[in-house]
Amino acid sequence: MKIKKNNLLSIDKYIEEALYNKKFGYYMTKDPFGKKGDFITxxxxxxxxSEMIAIWVISFWENLKCPxxxxxxxxxxxxxxMMKILIKTFNQFPKFKKACNINILEKSNFLKKLQKENIKDKKIKWLKNLNDLNTLPCIFIANExxxxxxxxxxxxxKNKWYERHVKFTEHKKPKYVDVLFNMKKFEKEIQLKISYKQRFIEYSSLTMNYFEKITKKIKFNNGGILIIDYGYLDKKFKNTIQAVSKHKYKNVLSNFSKSDITYNLSFYLIEQIVKKFGLFNSITTNQKKFLIKLGIFQRAEILTKNMPFTKKADIYFRIKKLVDENAMGDLFKVMLVTNKNNKFQLGF
Ligand SMILES: C[S@@+](CC[C@H](N)C(=O)[O-])C[C@H]1O[C@@H](n2cnc3c(N)ncnc32)[C@H](O)[C@@H]1O
Structure with a gap:
């Protein structure tokens, strides 16, 4: 799609174009990760x-009775x-590695190419979509x-719901415009009451679609999904949409397709979505507790035993970023969804 003067796009369409337009979309044309990029995961x-995630996956597989x-x-x-380190760790567990069909679902062809260069393992399959999956048990992992x-x-x-849009005015300069919205009809369509006691809502249709497919796989094939993402647990929605470029927050409406646009997940909404699709177990904790329970500090101790001080300090400095409550430790939540009868709780 080409952005023209007076184009009016709902915010999700605006984000879709900014991030995933095949020609100029942010994720379709550049490597945004790391110091030289825009953000770091x-x-x-x-x-x-990634080592902690690898150990978690292996333990979950054992809990599923080692299919x-x-x-x-x-x-x-x-x-x-992440997949590179997962596989490196899996290689030390041959029985597990043999059992594991490794799949990646990636939308960006540009990033797919990077992944293929970075991970040299013949076992990986890049899925076109989740319908490509067979009837075997499935363990999904979703980091950011x-x-x-x-x-x-x-x-x-004033008691009426509006959907926020972006309008491209003169010189294609974008501004927000709110358009009257039939919330009742929408809630009927999605079969979920998202507006109860709310004055503001952030909602992703694509997230709903993914959970429909994923919960189906978990229900019929067994398995689970581990979600690690920044978000909050409160029932009340927050306005969290943000743009990030060169490690700084930017205006969502400026630099169209040149910055990342993200938001903080409402884990309460995710729970409601999961409930809608059946009887599942869902547990949530924060990244700090998850990584510490999995033994990130014990692993660091072993790894750094014979290292010079500067290397050791660097490793602990990085762990601090992951677990410190003022950095990623509490901002990031970890959620596990499994079948109702599954009681696996490692890390929670
Ligand atoms: C914020 S990045 C996180 C990357 C990685 N998990 C990490 O932690 O470094 C989001 C990733 O999801 C991919 N993505 C976004 N929408 C997608 C979709 N609908 N299907 C598959 N991949 C998608 C992006 O291209 C990108 O690789």
């Missing part, structure tokens, strides 16, 4: 993060850093995946 901060074959699916693999999906925003003014 946990797997790019420390390999110990001889199962699917591991990473949703949105970025530059492939859902926050990258387009969202809608709704605002209640």
């Amino acid at each position: 946990a797997p790019n901060i420390s390999i110990l993060f 001889k074959e199962f699917n591991l699916i990473e949703l949105g693999a970025g530059n492939g850093e 995946f859902f926050d990258a999906l387009p969202i809608k925003q709704f605002i209640k003014k």
Whole structure:
């Protein structure tokens, strides 16, 4: 789609174009990760993060009674850093590695190419979509995946609901415009009452679609999904949409397609979505507790035993970023969704 003067786009369409337009979309044309990029994600901060996820996945597989074959699916693999370390760790557990069909679901062809360069393992399959998956048990992992999906925003003014749009005015300069919205009809369509006791809503249709498919797989094939993302637990929605470029917050409406646009997940909403699709167990904690319970400090101790001080300090400095409550430790939540009868709680 070409942006023209007087174009009016709902915010999710605006984000879709800004991030995923095949020609100029942010994620379709550049490598945004790391110091030289725009932001940094946990797997790019420390390999110990991915090692903890690897140990968690292996333990969950054991909890599922070590199926001889199962699917591991990473949703949105970025530059492939997490999967690279997962596989490196899996290689030390041959029985597990043999059983594991490794899959990545990635929308960006540009990032897919980066992933293929970064992860050299013949076992990986890049899925076209989740319907490609067979009937084996599925373990999904999603680190900073859902926050990258387009969202809608709704605002209640004088008892009426409006959907926020972006209008491109003269010189294609964008501004916000609120358009009257039939919330009742929408809630009927999505079969979920999202507006109860709210004055503001952030909602992603794509997240709903993914959960429909994922919960179906968990229900019929067994398995679960581990979600790690920044978000909050409160029932009341917050206005969290933000743009990030060169490690700084930017105006969402400026630098169209040149900055990342993300938001903080409402984990309460995710719980409601999961409930809508059946009887599941969902538990949530924060990243700090999750990584500490999985033994990130014990692993660091072993790893740094014979290291010179500066290297050791660097490793602990990186872990601090992941677990400190003033950095990522509490901002990031971890959620596990499994079948109702599954009582696996490692890390929670
Ligand atoms: C914020 S990045 C996180 C990358 C990685 N998980 C990490 O932690 O470094 C979001 C990733 O999700 C991918 N993505 C976004 N929407 C997607 C979709 N609908 N299907 C598959 N991948 C998607 C992006 O291209 C990108 O690789």
